Amino acid sequence: MPKKSSSPNWTQVARLLLTSRLLDELEERELAPAGKVPYQFSAKGHELSQILLALQLTHPHDAATVYYRSRPFMLAAGLTVKEAIAAGMAKSGSPSEGRDVGVVFSMRSKPNPPGPPSLKGKGGVSVLPSSGDVGAQYTPAAGWAQAVQYHRDAMGEKEWDKAIAVAHGGEGSIAANGFWAALNIASTRKIPMLFFIEDNAFAISVRSHLQTPGADLSSNLRGFKHLCIIDGDGADPEDAPQKIAEAVAHVRAGKGPCLLHLRVPRIMGHTFIDDQSYKTENEKRNEAKRDPLTRLQKFLPDLDWTSLERDVAAEVRAALDEVASWPDPEPRSVTDNLFAAVVGADGRPPLPETSGTRINLIDAVRRTLEAEMTRDPRLVVFGEDVGAKGGVHGATAHMQEKFGDARVFDTSLSEEGIIGSAVGMSLAGLRPVPEIQFRKYADPATEQINDAGTIRWRTAGKFCAPMVVRIPVGFGKKIGDPWHSVTGEAIYAHTLGWRLAFPSNAADAVGLLREALRGEDPTIFFEHRALLDTAIARRPYPGDEYVLRFGEAATLAEGDALTVVTWGAMTHRVAEAAQTSAGRVEILDLRTIVPWDKSRVLESVRKTGKCLIVHEDALTGGFGAEIAAVIAEEAFTDLDAPLARMAVPDVPIPYNMGLMNAALPQVADIERKIQSLLAF
Ligand SMILES: Cc1ncc(C[n+]2csc(CCOP(=O)(O)OP(=O)(O)O)c2C)c(N)n1
Numbered sequence: 105m106p107k108k109s110s111s112p113n114w115t116q117v118a119r120l121l122l123t124s125r126l127l128d129e130l131e132e133r134e135l136a137p138a139g140k141v142p143y144q145f146s147a148k149g150h151e152l153s154q155i156l157l158a159l160q161l162t163h164p165h166d167a168a169t170v171y172y173r174s175r176p177f178m179l180a181a182g183l184t185v186k187e188a189i190a191a192g193m194a195k196s197g198s199p200s201e202g203r204d205v206g207v208v209f210s211m212r213s214k215p216n217p218p219g220p221p222s223l224k225g226k227g228g229v230s231v232l233p234s235s236g237d238v239g240a241q242y243t244p245a246a247g248w249a250q251a252v253q254y255h256r257d258a259m260g261e262k263e264w265d266k267a268i269a270v271a272h273g274g275e276g277s278i279a280a281n282g283f284w285a286a287l288n289i290a291s292t293r294k295i296p297m298l299f300f301i302e303d304n305a306f307a308i309s310v311r312s313h314l315q316t317p318g319a320d321l322s323s324n325l326r327g328f329k330h331l332c333i334i335d336g337d338g339a340d341p342e343d344a345p346q347k348i349a350e351a352v353a354h355v356r357a358g359k360g361p362c363l364l365h366l367r368v369p370r371i372m373g374h375t376f377i378d379d380q381s382y383k384t385e386n387e388k389r390n391e392a393k394r395d396p397l398t399r400l401q402k403f404l405p406d407l408d409w410t411s412l413e414r415d416v417a418a419e420v421r422a423a424l425d426e427v428a429s430w431p432d433p434e435p436r437s438v439t440d441n442l443f444a445a446v447v448g449a450d451g452r453p454p455l456p457e458t459s460g461t462r463i464n465l466i467d468a469v470r471r472t473l474e475a476e477m478t479r480d481p482r483l484v485v486f487g488e489d490v491g492a493k494g495g496v497h498g499a500t501a502h503m504q505e506k507f508g509d510a511r512v513f514d515t516s517l518s519e520e521g522i523i524g525s526a527v528g529m530s531l532a533g534l535r536p537v538p539e540i541q542f543r544k545y546a547d548p549a550t551e552q553i554n555d556a557g558t559i560r561w562r563t564a565g566k567f568c569a570p571m572v573v574r575i576p577v578g579f580g581k582k583i584g585d586p587w588h589s590v591t592g593e594a595i596y597a598h599t600l601g602w603r604l605a606f607p608s609n610a611a612d613a614v615g616l617l618r619e620a621l622r623g624e625d626p627t628i629f630f631e632h633r634a635l636l637d638t639a640i641a642r643r644p645y646p647g648d649e650y651v652l653r654f655g656e657a658a659t660l661a662e663g664d665a666l667t668v669v670t671w672g673a674m675t676h677r678v679a680e681a682a683q684t685s686a687g688r689v690e691i692l693d694l695r696t697i698v699p700w701d702k703s704r705v706l707e708s709v710r711k712t713g714k715c716l717i718v719h720e721d722a723l724t725g726g727f728g729a730e731i732a733a734v735i736a737e738e739a740f741t742d743l744d745a746p747l748a749r750m751a752v753p754d755v756p757i758p759y760n761m762g763l764m765n766a767a768l769p770q771v772a773d774i775e776r777k778i779q780s781l782l783a784f
Contacts, residue, residue, distance in 0.1 A: 239280020247528020
């Protein structure tokens with residue numbers, strides 16, 4: 105049997121390859137046609153390179169993000185045959201408990217992976233929650249690689265030294281935003297990240313010349329600084345192990361990222377139902393000739409392939425027989441694990457200190473961040489201009505001087521990169537606090553935000569990515585425009601798995617930010633631009649231990665004839681507008697949109713019989729509509745007047761002051777509405 109110094113255990117490789125192959129064939133021939141595996145993706149042709157890679161990931165802090173064709177890698181990283189079958193069949197006991205497509209994997213590092221004996225008990229590669237979105241796998245891996253450096257250098261955890269992050273993807277995925285965001289971050293910051301590109305020449309049916317000019321990514325990238333590029337044949341038992349070992353060694357040695365571009369055949373269709381009518385017969389014949397299984401059989405002529413295949417077939421069949429009897433997930437469990445379980449509401453949190461100098465909301469944010477960073481070394485603050493400049497709004501002023509540039513740092517201009525990296529850092533045990541400069545500029549991060557929110561649910565509670573994303577929102581004191589003045593909270597209210605805070609004053613900002621930073625769920629924290637440096641939002645600093653639970657509205661005024669529900673900057677306009685009706689109007693500042701204080705709103709409306717909701721986000725589908733729907737459903741018989749909403753009509757915030765004032769609810773408008781509802 106061939107043996108070189110870096111030579112893998114070929115019997116183990118052969119066994120894993122056959123296991124993957126027989127699993128694919130079981131699904132293609134039996135389970136998919138019978139409807140027992142609804143979504144089947146074959147890895148035939150991709151197996152050898154993936155297995156060889158997994159066997160190289162021997163560091164206990166190595167991590168990988170994978171994609172839907174990565175099952176051979178998963179098997180080599182420790183996924184059992186039973187887990188693989190159960191995943192496709194969506195059984196209870198499968199890695200995602202039937203929540204995610206059977207090949208969209210995540211896996212905590214297994215204590216005894218199939219790698220070399222030296223690994224026993226140390227744990228193998230962690231597989232970070234993967235995504236169905238092609239391209240979304242790259243920036244979380246970049247975040248993990250950044251966290252490797254942070255653990256090692258900033259936290260002095262030497263055991264992270266030489267750990268690496270790997271992102272798998274096809275050649276189609278290299279056209280996606282996430283690939284470029286991660287490539288830019290990895291090469292700019294010289295982080296230990298391997299891009300493992302499996303080039304099978306087809307993205308479903310689209311050929312490579314439409315993904316990258318000339319169909320050759322590696323030659324196009326030759327001029328990219330700090331990036332090692334290695335090309336090879338991923339189905340060749342001679343070439344693949346050498347190239348993979350070389351690439352892994354480069355990254356492990358701390359020489360920066362590497363892009364390993366391996367050509368492999370895709371022997372089957374994109375999925376089970378793809379008939380490959382877009383391929384010529386010649387192409388299909390050539391792909392079959394490049395099959396890594398037949399090449400491995402030729403490469404290992406002395407191996408007893410017949411008995412190995414008999415063994416593996418028996419193992420797969422026995423696993424199927426057992427898994428077939430596993431139950432389906434309990435239907436009632438469907439809503440479990442969207443958020444962390446609420447842990448012991450152990451008494452009331454400390455009351456706020458109410459004396460002392462009144463500070464700006466922006467200063468309250470900075471002070472809270474500093475206090476929490478002093479307390480928790482895992483906290484890292486980053487975003488565009490947050491370092492030397494201290495943020496375009498000044499929230500992080502002088503923090504880099506105090507905490508160093510490993511903990512407070514500028515990023516490249518990539519919101520996908522900022523949030524995707526935050527996901528990887530969080531999965532690696534850090535507490536990322538990214539800043540997005542303005543609400544509108546979170547748009548490019550939408551995919552990562554959506555995917556981060558569902559990690560806990562998709563992995564049945566095995567993973568979560570707590571982080572706090574700070575976002576300045578809304579119109580400014582004397583300025584507005586369509587780009588810098590968006591609030592758009594309704595979008596995030598509809599973004600699953602995220603908590604959303606929208607404080608209206610400095611003290612609430614402190615309590616909610618601290619609660620978010622100490623919590624276990626991803627949280628979006630809105631900072632209203634018109635309130636950052638404004639007398640009405642100033643409050644005494646409530647203390648370094650002050651926390652405010654999410655989902656508890658503040659009662660700003662009590663009244664018996666009308667409830668006004670509001671939040672953010674509109675809170676102050678409502679308070680002013682209600683001054684002429686003191687004692688009649690009850691004002692509730694929601695403070696958090698997810699969760700929102702449904703019970704307090706219903707209690708108030710049941711008492712007053714009338715409700716007005718005032719917000720700054722656009723009217724149609726705004727969060728006011730949700731509140732109105734809940735009141736209509738649950739307190740209809742208590743109502744004495746039609747539910748009313750005031751919001752920006754369905755237009756962006758305009759630049760011209762007169763136009764802006766025409767769009768935003770004004771104090772006088774709110775006052776008139778209150779009077780008409782009181783008179784109803
Ligand atoms: C963002 C996004 N766009 C489109 C799709 C649909 N889709 C799934 S796989 C795929 C092709 C990906 O090709 P490639 O990256 O080359 O991987 P391969 O399937 O060839 O291994 C497409 C277009 C998706 N899942 N996500």
